[in-house]
Amino acid sequence: MNGCMWCGTHFDSTYSFTELLFRPLKKERLCGACQSEFILLRECPLCRGCGRRHEDTYCQDCIKWQKLYPNYSFSNQSLFAYNVFAKEFMEAFKFNGDAELGQVFSKEVKAMLQKEDKHTVIVPIPISQRSKEIRGFNQTEIVLKQAGIIYQNCLEHIDNPENQSKKDRRNRMLSPQPFHVIDSEVGLLKQKKVVIVDDVYTTGRTLFHAADAVSQCGPTSIKTITLFR
């Protein structure tokens, strides 16, 4: 289908003649209108901690995190703002299970992760066993794979019957550590730069848990990257 992956509009009908002449040879995944709904965060002033749109150096949430994890100099980078369009998009991607939609992020994910040196270990956040049974795939792994990024599944999700997205914000902040590093992978993280990747940064709870688990293995640094903030 030669159309926008999201709204289905045919490209032939949305391009004017000159646009067709200068259209990039690579096949577009989204039409111009849908593409413009994704707000690139690197073009905005951001919080130095969590990478959300923020005028000051650190946002209130990050000041709290600093108190809770004083030894972790955290810095999260996110690609796009988690706006209404993004929520709807991720709903289709994750809950309808439209894995192909992950291709939309390939270009930006690749650009962001290719900056890392080649010894950096890229670790996706694992999903719960329950989500895996319902959805069949880990959305973060799919996005990395589609972008051609090599990653290591070092983390394991210790099952918790409740689904994270159904909990309210407060409950989520109190949730116990759901991750641990798989025994055989501990050595892989030692003395390495580690980048942890997730799809959405909501409260930061998930990523702080993951970073906490990874830090036990003695990495030289930990960074986190998400598609949305």
Added chain:
Amino acid sequence: MDETIFYGRHLLRSEYTGEWDEEEEAMRLIVTEGFNKENSQLTCNRCGTLCTMTVSYPCVCQNRCKYCRQCIKLGKITECSHLYSLEEPNQFPKYAYPYLKWTGTLSKQQAQASKDIRESIDHNSDRMIWAVAGAGKTEMLFEGVGQALEEGKRVCLATPRVDVALELAPRLIKAFPEVSLAVLYGGTEVPYQYTQLVISTTHQLYRFKEAFDVLIIDEVDAFPYYLNDALYFASEKARKIVSSVIYLTATPDKSMQKRIKRREIEASILPARYHGRPLPVPVGIWVKKSILKTKQNDTHIIIRHMKRLIEEGKQFLLFIPTISLMEQLMPIFEHSFKQSTFEWVHSQDPHRKEKVKKMREGGLQFLMTTTILERGVTFPNIDVIVMNADHRVFTEAALVQIAGRVGRAPDYPSGEVTYYHEVWTRAMKNAIKQIKNMNAVAARSGYLV
């Protein structure tokens, strides 16, 4: 297991909300694969779309599967999916005759079309109804539908838009108060029930298989051409092998108009409105320069036209081809029409309904809109101005539909339609020709008063 849920349906296991009984499944349900695999090509059995996916994805089956993107909103069909159905048994209760409780009168042309429809349903044949906007197409379906229901047939009325489905439901309930009726659309809260009469969005037809003895498809011209294949597949799958399909349209495309002329499909043409006054014929007016490029905005021909209508106290719709042009025009209009009340609506506008309501109640002097208001919505006494009528979004069908907004009420059967343009397009020419032709046919047939 509630068997009735599967009568004439085509469902994924996940779409059945009740308890799933494996034994019962094995005994009774007709099971088909989610995909048809032939010569290493995958075709979705629910929506008929050829799968062009080049990679497989990790799947709930622990393997890797391809899936169908076309119909994924109805639940994901993967290579490992199965679809379940049961033969339509037409198991409906009987009521006292006649089922139809509607007592209104049909116009002369409606009466003729109603008779045609009854015959097609009787002979299990197909028919195209070409009815101008305002002809009163719902009422002329009543007799045929009533007769089919009395014979124990299952009847579905499918329409592309949810608004229309929701508007039709109370009218059909009033006409057939005893007959069980379901309204199906994406996002409905009401669980599905087996009913004799079904109102459905066209998209929901994918969930049926050989279910309907009579299938009425509204606004067949409303789809972009690339969706026609999917619509055709859905309707052919949802109808029984022996059945009747009635297609409704206000603006058949060129190839359909040709087929009607050559009598390749049986057709009924309703060229006149219910109130018997001719359709307003649009007037094309050439514009030298767009408003955006004019320095003295207030002297621009379109702005002057708008100001004149406001002075006369005549409400109007202003059609604008794109949202971005609308955005560029906003500051100009806010300046030029400081004293007036107006709003703008487009497909992404969450307040669309309230704004349309305000316009209908006379709370606005004019409403700017993209083509989303081209069909379905009616206002009693308005004029229509189309800006950049030569833009490619204004197809022949769109322009005919837009003109059809004017002169709908019997008390205000006339009004003006103006196409402002820089070049004459084939679409504009054909739209005007189509409208004039309908008026001529109506006059010849004695349908005009």
